[in-house]
Amino acid sequence: MKTIVSGIQPTGSLNIGTYLGSIKNFVKLQQKYSDHHFYLFIADLHAMTTPIDAKKLRKKIKELAALYLACGLERDNLSLFIQSEIPAHSQMGYLLQCFTYMGELERMTQYKDKAQKQSEGIRSSLFTYPALMAGDILLYDAEYVPVGDDQKQHLELTRNIAERINQRYGEVFKVPKPLIPKIGARIMSLTDPMRKMSKSDENVKSRINLLDEENIIRKRIKSAVTDSDQTVRYDKQNKPGLSNLFDIRIAITDESVKEIEDAYADKGYKDFKEDLGEIVVNELLPIQKRYRELLDSGELDQILDEGKQRAEKIAAEKIDSLNRILGLGRKRKQKG
Ligand code: AMP
């Protein structure tokens, strides 16, 4: 069966950037690729690449799992699991480091950005992180990997690593393709539309968190930075703030730019922002309700256990076969 793989780090609060760039896209893809199996995981090992409090991490993992599900994922063709619960991810990460060059890792822009922000020193895992990520994907022979724009470079590296190993050892891995949504791949900060909306931005006004209260959501949109012109028109160059609000709206409603521009031909930013507040609230409130129900239910643990079981088996087989191909360990009779 063809597979689709993606992960999200359990750090910070999930915001609509992550939601529209990744989770919502995932939900849409589940409908489009209903004959594929989806492996979706909480990337807690990735969260260890920068300092994080153990108690906080534990809490975040469960919250993120509940939030993922609350966003409307179909359960039939989904394995939802926690990365660290499957040792094959760490094993694969190491093995792929052996096929990744320093020069490649040094070019990663996310590494360069994050490295600059480290006050306690840069963990070597932050540097080798793309190899771990490549492992997450190649373990399951992913056909597609839905991610936001900022992960494109990591995906490109994953493809290079897979091709490099295939060239040397035969067809070991499927070479995965990124699936980057046309709209929503890069939701920008509400206070600075030239920067990505980020869960680590110190300014809380820069984003809408998925669990924000209704009045906060409306307030954040109302105060979003826009230009002083009043014509509701999509123009990334000259109206980056407003265009970002367009992107948020379109990623939710699937309207076209023209439809929206026409609807506001006689109206200004105030109306546009008020309506967007309504749209975002209507999108997020049902998610918040389901989230609260799931978080306190045994159902969540059951789903995570089932996800783990299935992923674990596939991943362990892949590691066994890779060890064999690479000549690691002793020669053993092949099972089955
Ligand atoms: P992260 O929350 O950084 O682990 O990212 C999880 C997923 O959300 C990745 O696929 C990112 O590319 C995507 N993502 C994060 N921030 C944004 C954003 N501002 N706009 C669109 N996608 C995003």
Ligand code: TRP
């Ligand atoms: N690195 C991704 C991020 O920070 C999260 C991630 C880890 C991921 N492993 C992955 C995404 C595998 C897709 C596939 O957003």
